[in-house]
Amino acid sequence: MLKIRNLDAGYGKLRVLKNISLHVKGGEIVTMIGANGAGKTTLLHTIIGLIKPTRGEIRFLDHANGRTSVGRIVASGCALVPEGRQVFAPMSVEENLLLGGYVLQKEQGRAAVLKELEHQYELFPILRERRRQLAGTLSGGEQQMLAMGRALMSKPKLVMMDEPSTGLAPLIVRDIFLIIRRLREEGNTVLLIEQNAKAALGVADRGYVLEVGKVILQGPAADLLANSDVQRAYLGREKIG
Amino acid sequence: MAYWEPERECMAREDLEQLQLERLQSTLYRVGTHVPFYKKRFDQLKFNYDDIRTLDDLRRLPFTEKQDLRDNYPYGLFAVPLRDVVRVHSSSGTSGQATVVGYTRNDIKIWSNLVARVITAAGVTKNDVIQIAFGYGLFTGGFGLHYGAELIGASVIPISAGNTKRQIQIMQDFKTTALVCTPSYALVMADAMMEMGINPNGLSLRFGLFGGEPWSEAMRQEIHQKLGIIATDNYGLSEVMGPGVSGECQECNGLHINEDHFLLEILDPVTLEPVPEGEIGELVITTLTKEAFPMVRYRTRDLTRFIAEPCPCGRTLKRMQRVMGRTDDMLIIKGVNVFPVQIEKVLFEVEGTEPHYQIVVERENHADKITVLVEVVESIFFDEMKKQRQVIERIKSRLASELGVGVDVKLVEEKTLERSEGKAKRVIDKRKL
Numbered sequence: 001m002l003k004i005r006n007l008d009a010g011y012g013k014l015r016v017l018k019n020i021s022l023h024v025k026g027g028e029i030v031t032m033i034g035a036n037g038a039g040k041t042t043l044l045h046t047i048i049g050l051i052k053p054t055r056g057e058i059r060f061l062d063h064a065n066g067r068t069s070v071g072r073i074v075a076s077g078c079a080l081v082p083e084g085r086q087v088f089a090p091m092s093v094e095e096n097l098l099l100g101g102y103v104l105q106k107e108q109g110r111a112a113v114l115k116e117l118e119h120q121y122e123l124f125p126i127l128r129e130r131r132r133q134l135a136g137t138l139s140g141g142e143q144q145m146l147a148m149g150r151a152l153m154s155k156p157k158l159v160m161m162d163e164p165s166t167g168l169a170p171l172i173v174r175d176i177f178l179i180i181r182r183l184r185e186e187g188n189t190v191l192l193i194e195q196n197a198k199a200a201l202g203v204a205d206r207g208y209v210l211e212v213g214k215v216i217l218q219g220p221a222a223d224l225l226a227n228s229d230v231q232r233a234y235l236g237r238e239k240i241g
Numbered sequence: 242m243a244y245w246e247p248e249r250e251c252m253a254r255e256d257l258e259q260l261q262l263e264r265l266q267s268t269l270y271r272v273g274t275h276v277p278f279y280k281k282r283f284d285q286l287k288f289n290y291d292d293i294r295t296l297d298d299l300r301r302l303p304f305t306e307k308q309d310l311r312d313n314y315p316y317g318l319f320a321v322p323l324r325d326v327v328r329v330h331s332s333s334g335t336s337g338q339a340t341v342v343g344y345t346r347n348d349i350k351i352w353s354n355l356v357a358r359v360i361t362a363a364g365v366t367k368n369d370v371i372q373i374a375f376g377y378g379l380f381t382g383g384f385g386l387h388y389g390a391e392l393i394g395a396s397v398i399p400i401s402a403g404n405t406k407r408q409i410q411i412m413q414d415f416k417t418t419a420l421v422c423t424p425s426y427a428l429v430m431a432d433a434m435m436e437m438g439i440n441p442n443g444l445s446l447r448f449g450l451f452g453g454e455p456w457s458e459a460m461r462q463e464i465h466q467k468l469g470i471i472a473t474d475n476y477g478l479s480e481v482m483g484p485g486v487s488g489e490c491q492e493c494n495g496l497h498i499n500e501d502h503f504l505l506e507i508l509d510p511v512t513l514e515p516v517p518e519g520e521i522g523e524l525v526i527t528t529l530t531k532e533a534f535p536m537v538r539y540r541t542r543d544l545t546r547f548i549a550e551p552c553p554c555g556r557t558l559k560r561m562q563r564v565m566g567r568t569d570d571m572l573i574i575k576g577v578n579v580f581p582v583q584i585e586k587v588l589f590e591v592e593g594t595e596p597h598y599q600i601v602v603e604r605e606n607h608a609d610k611i612t613v614l615v616e617v618v619e620s621i622f623f624d625e626m627k628k629q630r631q632v633i634e635r636i637k638s639r640l641a642s643e644l645g646v647g648v649d650v651k652l653v654e655e656k657t658l659e660r661s662e663g664k665a666k667r668v669i670d671k672r673k674l
Binding site: 003005006008018019021022023025214215216217218219223226227228229 | 256259260262263264266267270271274290291293294321322324325345346347350351530532
């Protein structure tokens with residue numbers, strides 16, 4: 001579904017991503033773990049078109065993404081759940097969700113949007129309860145669910161999530177990961193970026209470890225969980241000896 | 242047709258290459274940062290990781306030789322601290338100082354999995370009783386096959402090598418269905434069975450998985466005839482992992498390479514440039530997933546060639562021909578690389594010849610000259626001159642097209658060429674260079 005080869009990207013003269021290659025197949029949850037500043041968010045922003053790559057190739061469903069506008073990329077079926085939720089605070093929950101259905105409405109009409117809205121309410125019952133409430137008044141966890149629901153409203157082929165667990169209470173984090181698992185069961189494809197390596201590798205099929213802009217390790221999530229470097233650097237296992 | 246990991250073994254080439262590139266890039270980064278030996282070399286080259294943009298870019302990097310492993314004895318090439326290593330194997334050291342390799346928990350898991358692929362491709366399932374007559378211990382053969390066989394759920398008899406009578410006794414009593422050993426040991430067992438008055442057809446044996454040494458098609462047929470089993474070849478070497486690098490499916494026509502874990506090149510042993518697709522050369526291996534002991538461009542000294550045609554078994558993993566000898570066996574005749582195994586192949590195809598031959602190389606008037614001495618069956622040797630000449634001409638023309646240089650052929654009577662225990666002396670080089 002998504003294939004990236006030798007990608008370089010950054011801000012001005014600052015090179016953040018250095019020769020990154022990765023792929024995501026349909027129906028997979030792939031996670032990219034790494035510390036702050038490793039380049040995780042930059043990667044997502046480059047895939048969705050917010051940043052233009054300086055080198056390399058991004059292919060999404062066999063379209064080249066590199067030079068395309070964000071609008072086109074979203075319309076082709078790629079959605080981003082941004083870090084820190086970024087919900088529209090002064091708008092109601094339902095208005096936020098409907099905004100996410102903008103592309104769907106243009107392509108398939110109002111009925112499709114309402115059907116998808118219903119689907120999101122099934123996935124996130126709490127959002128139905130809060131449908132009339134202003135998004136800014138939601139708790140952190142609810143806002144995260146709203147951000148996810150909003151992205152899913154476009155019925156994307158690939159959902160990219162930027163640190164969905166950041167700043168949430170452990171119980172809520174568990175709920176969020178349960179929902180991600182459910183998304184896969186419904187046939188979605190997810191590229192998940194996380195600092196919470198343990199939870200992310202627990203839910204993912206495969207993973208990549210990003211360190212200062214480079215992929216240093218990749219493989220099945222279970223293998224990465226068992227890798228000592230990953231355990232020491234990201235899973236907080238104490239150094240022995 | 243059974244596969245162990247169909248999603249990998251039957252992968253589309255494009256997806257495989259993407260995976261290989263990702264794994265190559267992270268492997269090179271890891272060895273360059275974790276292993277002082279590689280770091281030093283990469284620094285000297287002013288090698289930039291970003292220059293690896295295609296699989297072919299690997300060619301910018303230097304080779305790793307057996308001597309490098311010796312120089313870094315014991316743990317110098319390990320890419321992880323010893324506390325992460327759960328197993329250590331070592332080569333015998335009969336030809337120089339011993340070498341040491343290590344495995345993390347993940348390495349063992351992947352190794353078992355790759356051997357499981359090879360065993361499954363050979364036809365073995367969890368219903369089989371598998372007798373592993375490879376040595377257990379520092380040698381990788383026994384444990385490598387053992388873990389893979391356990392993983393598929395076969396009943397494993399870890400008998401190890403040696404004590405032929407006991408092997409046969411157990412084979413009979415335990416109703417062994419699959420035998421793992423070297424091909425020559427399979428023939429030793431077959432002969433011992435004859436002596437013990439045991440009819441191999443009365444045994445439960447169905448499969449033989451052979452490796453650990455080069456063997457020929459003639460040996461395969463001999464094993465097949467004497468033991469009545471499907472004999473498949475599998476390949477591996479401790480320096481890159483052990484058994485599980487590649488293995489034959491039941492088509493018995495070349496070994497499927499586990500390309501998602503190993504990147505193989507076949508190079509001209511002299512120029513060290515890639516040979517044209519399908520031609521014989523030296524196998525050079527780069528590991529793509531090893532954690533404890535990654536290898537970059539390891540020169541195996543083994544001779545083989547790639548088989549590009551798709552295999553009827555459905556696996557898309559490329560095949561290599563069974564190892565046809567060592568680079569040390571190679572001759573350079575009038576600037577052309579000639580491998581004794583090519584000559585063997587031609588002789589094997591010509592009717593009336595025996596699998597015994599000798600290659601004599603001389604230099605006359607500054608020109609290289611090869612004479613192939615071939616044993617032929619009695620009926621041809623005592624036949625009229627005309628018929629003999631026909632056989633000679635047939636061999637000559639077949640050899641010329643196979644080798645690319647002209648050779649002389651002489652027929653000799655059966656059992657006149659010297660027989661040797663173990664490795665036969667095939668080449669007599671009389672040139673004084």
